[in-house]
Structure formats: structure tokens, C-alpha cells
Amino acid sequence: EDQVTQSPEALRLQEGESSSLNCSYTVSGLRGLFWYRQDPGKGPEFLFTLYSAGEEKEKERLKATLTKKESFLHITAPKPEDSATYLCVVQAGGGSEKLVFGKGTKLTVNP
């Protein structure tokens, strides 16, 4: 069964304190791994797509990396506006094309 596990469930950081979020996955035929940011009561906002092991993507203070079993979202010198829930999503291949979501990591950045 396709599965995505994110850790930690919640993370509190001080402004400027860098850290990483983990996403481990098992999926039959990975088509892509996505990171989304979700604010309370809103739909997920797309951040990155990763397709193959070794790939990295960067956007402002965020950097996503991918291995064969895991992905990391590195947050460098976070600001309070980075506070949100970060969702890791994998897309299975083999004809199903469905997206499988992790439960998310709730990040709080204190000023």
C-alpha cells in the first residue's frame, strides 16, 4: 500500500533557527513527489516537484531534496511568515495517478 510518513508532526523554531522536515515514502512506481504549504482553512499551495533521486529544488528560504526513500524540506533562517503546515505528497504511477498525502508537519516560527 502506498504510504507517506512525515516527521515531526509539529515543530517550533525561533526566527533564524534553521531545521529540516522529513518525508519518508513507499509507493509503487513514483511519478513525482510534491511539497505543498497549507495555511489554516485554505487549500494547499504548491512549492516544489521532485522526480528523481538526487534532485534538489530551492525557493527563497526553502530547499527540497529527494532520495529513493525520503525527501527533506530544509528551512534556512525561517521567518514568522513561514509558519504553516507543510504537506509531502507522492504521486503513484502504474495507471492510478493518485496523490497520496502525508499528515503534514505543522511549523511554528516564533519572532
Added chain:
Amino acid sequence: ETGVTQSPTHLIKTRGQQVTLRCSSQSGHNTVSWYQQALGQGPQFIFQYYREEENGRGNFPPRFSGLQFPNYSSELNVNALELDDSALYLCASSLDPGGGYTFGSGTRLTVV
């Protein structure tokens, strides 16, 4: 480019009733998928449509059904509503089934 829009934003229904939620895909996107997100949980895949045909379904009962129209807008219908159906329902569209998805802001359904 208008993004993905969902309607209504909030809805309250009584147990046993039926509900229809609507989604307007981002311009040019021919793939749409629906998700149910319970409070504090990640979204759960309901089903996906590609060019008006269902091409994937999650573990939801048949009372969850959908449609995709020629203009690629979409509906999610839920019959015989149960209290546990209370959730945020998200619609997402993509240029193709393998691409990145753009999400709408969701419809918050409350069943009482």
C-alpha cells in the same frame, strides 16, 4: 489564468441529505481530482477525472460520485450524508495526470 475556484465556500447539511460541490479548473487543465480533508489530517484522495473519464478512485463508498464537464469543470456529489462526511473538500487541477496540481481553497462541509 484564474486558478482553481470552488463553490460554495461553506455549507451546512443535515444527515441523510445530498450535496453537490463545484469546481472550476485552472484554464487549460484537463485533469481534476477531489480530496477530503478532516480536521488535523492530510487530504485523502476521492477520485480523479481526465478528459471527462474517471481514471482513479480512492477508498470512498459509491455514494461519493463525480462528473467532469467538457469545459473541464467538475462536480462532487455525496448522497446520504453522514456526520463523518464533515470535512474540507478540496479540488485540484492539472495540465495532465502526471503534472503538478493547483488546489482550490476548498468547501467546508458540516453535516449536523
